[in-house]
Amino acid sequence: MTNAEVAKTVGLSTPTLRKHYFHLLKQREVMLTRLKARLRTAQIQQGLAGNAAALSGALKMLDSVTAEKVNRDMQSKAANKPSGPKGYVSKKEQRLDNARVISGGGRYAVPAGPRLIANNGQSVAADDEV
Structure with missing residues (x-):
């Protein structure tokens, strides 16, 4: 039903x-959250009193709550992080990108070492030298 129909x-x-x-x-x-908190408290108290099943359930619940919190935190951090070239790029990231371009054969790349001539007249790379 629409809001108008319900009204x-x-x-x-x-x-x-x-x-x-x-x-x-x-x-x-709010009431549902309070009820869950009371039930969890009762379960933990039963577990501490010696009920192994209640203690096991309480520990599993605590692990799942922790995992859910970590997942929410990671999702919120990912949502806040700028994506792609349109986002903010720090100076450090700019320098790393520039270094990648330079080392990839750009204008200011370090030139390759000289090629050595072997005794038999064939060209050999510096790494192959004996």
Whole structure:
């Protein structure tokens, strides 16, 4: 149902429905978080009292919460990092890019070493010298 249909069914105006509906959703999330915290606390207490299954479940839950937090942190860092050539490039990254261009045979690249002539008259690279 659309917001207008729900408002008509309940007997409210659409702006009033939006105001109260989103407020209720927010309160629902807060209450759900509190309930989960109480359940986790009870599970940990049971585990510490000697219930091995409860302790195992609590440890798995703590590991999953930690993994989820790390995943969220990594995603937020990736979202904040500029991508591609349009993003900000630091001076250090610019220098590294310039060095890659230069060492790849650019105008200021270091010239190759001289080629040596062997006794038999064939050209030999410096690395092959005996």
